Amino acid sequence: MDIKQYDFDLPEELIAQVPLEDRSSSRLMVCDRSTENIEHKHFADITEDLNSGDCLVLNDTRVLPARLFGAKEDSGGKVEVLLLHQTEEDEWEVLVKPAKKVKEGTKIVFGGGKLTAECTEIQEHGGRKVKFSYEGIFLEVLESLGEMPLPPYIKEQLSDRERYQTVYAKEEGSAAAPTAGLHFTNALLEELQKKGVELAYLTLHVGLGTFRPVSVDHIEEHDMHAEFYQLSRKTADQLNKVRENGGRIISVGTTSTRTLETIMRDHGTFTEASGWTDIFIYPPQKLQAIDGLITNFHLPKSTLIMLVSAFAGRDFVMEAYHRAVEERYRFFSFGDAMFIK
Template sequence: MKTDDFDFELDESLIAQHPLKDRDHARLLVMDKTTGEVCHKMFYDIVDYLEDGDVLVLNDTKVIPARLYGHRDGKEEKVEVLMLKNTKDDIWECLVKPGKKMRVGSKLIFGDGRLSCEVLDVIEDGVRIIEFFYDGIFEERLDELGEMPLPPYITEKLENKDDYQTVYAKYDGSAAAPTAGLHFTEELLDKIRNMGVYVEFVTLHVGLGTFRPVKVNDIEKHIMHKEVYSLSRETADVINRQKKLGKKIVAVGTTVVRTLESAIRGEDELTPKSESTDIFIYPGFEFKVVTSLITNFHLPKSTLMMLVSAMSTRENILNAYSEAIKEKYRFFSFGDAMFIKE
């Protein structure tokens, strides 16, 4: 299967630059994963597709203001640092631009100098291992100096950092938001709970894989970067029990799919885990946990397009995307949503 098989054309005017004021008023394209049949709804209509005993699973990772702009000690040239993964204490895996001059021992200063860093190791493609030094509390320095790491296709400045955060975000660590969850409000989640639907959480901190394009034409040769996830005993038990009862397991976002399908690999049922995953899901993958998916519209030729195609078929997904484009849905992180149902 080729990367070009997951390509489509999109007018830039359909790329959402701002979130909606009312999160759950996004549009919702509902697609039957078997037949490919689609219909058009509003996101708050998701309640019509959930039933008593189903499990809605969300990713409660919290995006940190991980994009920093600084300069090398004694130089004026601006350097961008995108924090991807905390490896130990104040040591982070980071994406640095421009990266060529950032050799081992290079130092950067941010703001008034209350935050600085030094390159400890060179990995690849601008990726560096960096140690941060600061006065006071690290999280406070990030809040003061860092920006939310919006994707490059969002060119307008974010007025409120919380707009790129789910209402249930809890654990710091992501370099990007699990964007399917941005459509939920506290009120909508309460309504879903009151219907008898289990609302459960996993944690996967989104890292470099989100920003890395597929550079090979044969998708099976693409290598995913590892991301850290955590699945609790409570969530595992609820999903195992309800799945045995024939209830739907609805993943909110591709990160939840990757977490659940990683956690069950090689096992008959889910068990609590805290580890890393490099799972790559594309058509032909056999899902053992997830039955339905709430997701946003993704970039062409991306691993996310491949994952959602695995939930149905490549043809069904591309047809649904064509319909969304014709109906002028809003695309990508701040855009509208899609529900792939049984």
């Protein structure tokens, strides 16, 4: 399948640079798959489209302040390190800039020596493995020295790093936020629960590979990076019961969707599971796990817009994106949302 089928013109000024003061005041495009009707609302209005017995599936991963700025111990040359995921105690897979300056054995110093890293392995695609040394608790050191790893298309500094976390973020480990969840406030979640909408939680630690554009001409040739996921027995039982009772399972974000689809394809039902997934969902694949999807507006030619197209149909999704540009919706991480039902 040609990648050009998932390209579209996006004016740069529609890329949201800062989050809105009120998370739930973002705009919401409601897309009905059965009628191909499109409505324009605000995110707080999502209560109108969710029913008692429905279940929202939320990714409770928490973004690490994973961008570190340091200097080579021998030369003092500046180095930027981005943590991707932990492989062993104190050992991480990372991206470094400038990569050609970091060889095996290179030592990098952060925060005047509060944290040091030694490159232990050069990997494919420019990645590195490094082993950290420090005193105390690693996450506390990271909190004091690290910056939030905002996507490269966001040029503004983030004044409050909690705005790049969902209000229910709990499990440390992501290199990027599950951005569909950024629209929810605690008050909105409470309102939905009072209406009888259930909340279920899973974890998928988001890697940067999720967001990069596909660089091959034919999407079948694209390799997905693996990401760690976990679904508890409690959540699995909850989802199976919702389905038995005729409620809708509504995934909040593509990260929750990939987790649920991985488990459904491997087991045929929702079950307790954890591991690494490199699932790549695109048409004409059919999604088996979800009945609705809340998601942001994504990059042209990204795996995310392909996943959304597998759920709602490519033509309908591309028409919705065309409308979003016409109506001046805000795009990407701090942008507006769509609810596909």
